[in-house]
Amino acid sequence: MSDFIVIGNGPAGSRAAFTLKEKEPGSSVTIITREIEGCCHSHLLPKFLEGTITENELFEISYDDYISKGVKLRTGQSVVSVDVKKNEVLLDHKEVLPFKGLVIAVGGKPRIPEPLLIFKDLLFTLKSFNDTKVWKEKLSRVDSVLIIGGDLTSFAVTKALLNIGKKVYFMLNEDAFWPLRFDKTLCEKVSSRLEERGVTVLTGSKFKGLAAVSEDVCRARIGDQEIETGMVGAFFGLAPDIKFLARSGLQIDRGILVDEYLSTGHNGIYATGDCAQIYHPELHDYWVSIGTKNAKALGELAAINLLGGMEKTEMSKTKIFDVDGVKINTSWWMDY
Ligand SMILES: Cc1cc2nc3c(=O)[nH]c(=O)nc-3n(C[C@H](O)[C@H](O)[C@H](O)COP(=O)(O)OP(=O)(O)OC[C@H]3O[C@@H](n4cnc5c(N)ncnc54)[C@H](O)[C@@H]3O)c2cc1C
Known part of the structure; x- marks a missing residue:
């Protein structure tokens, strides 16, 4: 059994996993990711498309980093459901993995x-x-x-x-x-x-x-x-990739609903990065995040809180804007 399972190996998931391992070195941490490859810099994909950077430059974390930090990486595997009562995830090849703590960081898919x-x-x-x-x-x-x-x-x-x-x-x-x-x-x-x-x-x-x-x-x-x-x-744009959680018992709207500590309200289960929809106590509403910088910060926060911390997501009201009724904060803008 893995103490902690992280679903997703994007900036949020990988940061959550490395933080868990760093803060609790004796624990076992496993990342499960649908992709075959490691965590890549999405913002560099257009550069790779035009051929100005190599495949190696595209990847943020090397396989050696996972090994040296003691984080187990399962690539090419998808989680198809989460049982919040039994604390188990089910993989597409029918394997069931129990966990003590879970971070869901499944990001978004093209809308x-x-x-x-x-x-x-x-x-x-x-x-x-x-x-x-x-x-x-x-x-x-x-x-x-x-x-x-x-x-x-x-x-x-x-x-x-x-x-x-x-x-x-x-x-x-x-x-x-x-x-x-x-x-x-x-x-x-x-x-x-x-x-x-x-x-x-x-x-x-x-x-x-x-x-x-x-x-x-x-x-x-x-x-x-x-x-x-x-x-x-x-x-x-990107929409949270969370259809597989529809019957899980987790609360879902545009994303996975979490409080300002990124907790889903189920013991030991947190959601973070682009797939989370985060409560803002002052706005009395939820907001979603888009962007690598936000995802990393939120990944770290989810890990800290899963380990017993009580750190709030801090997002000033002014950084959040409304798009079709959805409150969005983005750490991302690029020059053309
Ligand atoms: C082409 C492109 C360019 C971008 N440029 C920028 C930029 O310049 N600046 C910026 O800030 N942001 C940029 N972004 C946005 C940024 O990449 C995202 O906001 C960020 O990656 C979100 O991180 P995340 O970890 O929450 O999710 P993601 O990076 O989406 O990672 C999700 C992970 O979850 C895995 N996963 C999903 N479902 C499952 C499942 N059921 N089972 C197992 N694994 C699963 C995926 O395989 C993936 O590893 C860009 C995005 C794209 C697509």
């Missing part, structure tokens, strides 16, 4: 808005190292990309695509800048900067349809225009 789900098979998203490999393979065969959505990642990806000589169409509408609030002035500014760099910007139009013409050509209908492109990248 596709409901009306676009019918086109899902034709849309490319970018979250993991593996997604980037899929993009690279496709880009070796196509010359143009249509970007829809326009979250913060999409600007970095657009820059990478231009750097490798691809033609980019960019659909800029009210979904742009997610999770930041759409702003008309910012939209105009970004639109003209994209155009200066040779991007074809499509503003104010509705996405009406998408069809595959051949393996490497798609036809998109946007407003009254038709655009032929090699691939379509969907960038609508």
